[in-house]
């Protein structure tokens with residue numbers, strides 16, 4: 001992975017799954033890296049795993065809850081001190097909870113927006129003065145394929161990821177005059193602890209509709225993300241399956257609805 005040596009990167013949700021894979025690639029590429037999440041033990045375990053691969057000066061962690069504005073405000077100066085500045089902010093921390101709209105707790109809807117959407121907003125705004133002040137740097141927001149295509153069972157999660165996309169579309173243009181770049185990433189199903197937890201509670205209809213998409217590995221998503229950022233791409237859709245879905249949803253949304261509705265009907269057919 002070229003172009004990241006000596007860069008100062010902060011990755012939220014860097015202790016697991018996609019964020020951890022990004023931290024690994026950046027660490028190996030010689031970047032200075034701080035990872036952030038809520039569970040200190042998992043952060044420390046990740047640092048222990050990454051230390052032997054460290055090529056940069058800094059490899060540290062910060063405990064924060066991105067869905068809590070005060071926690072983010074406390075963590076930001078610490079991250080800037082640890083890194084001695086900031087070149088790359090990766091807003092990756094997120095949670096997912098599929099379920100039927102009528103039976104999911106209200107708290108699930110609140111939590112998705114608090115962590116996935118407001119977590120992105122709070123963290124971005126906490127680091128903006130630094131990036132705008134230095135007139136350089138890049139922000140990368142992690143959305144999802146479910147941030148441009150909604151399917152059965154993901155009312156709470158997809159809404160929060162569509163919100164990340166809307167926020168990013170506006171922010172990209174606001175940042176242009178300040179010389180700060182922005183990317184938004186739309187990963188498909190990726191083999192992480194989050195997906196394993198989702199699979200335990202997914203409605204069967206969701207499983208039937210989403211089951212045809214090839215699952216990616218976190219390292220593949222991380223590679224696509226960092227390559228896209230290095231190219232200066234705004235929309236980053238990892239994998240051919242994701243790219244095809246993105247193009248189909250953009251240029252032939254009726255066809256996409258036809259296909260997913262057919263899968264839904266098939267999943268509901270009485271079994272003999």
Ligand SMILES: NC(=O)c1ccc[n+]([C@@H]2O[C@H](COP(=O)([O-])OP(=O)(O)OC[C@H]3O[C@@H](n4cnc5c(N)ncnc54)[C@H](OP(=O)(O)O)[C@@H]3O)[C@@H](O)[C@H]2O)c1
Nearest residue numbers: 013015016017018037038039065066093094189190192194
């Ligand atoms: N896996 C997929 O199929 C998939 C597909 C599309 C998009 N995504 C998105 O990709 C991102 C990473 O997901 P993943 O699958 O890698 O999940 P993961 O393995 O569960 O990792 C999530 C990371 O976020 C942290 N986190 C969760 N809530 C947080 C909070 N409130 N404050 C700070 N950190 C928090 C977790 O640590 P703590 O729990 O210790 O805080 C962990 O480090 C998410 O935004 C997710 O929505 C995933």
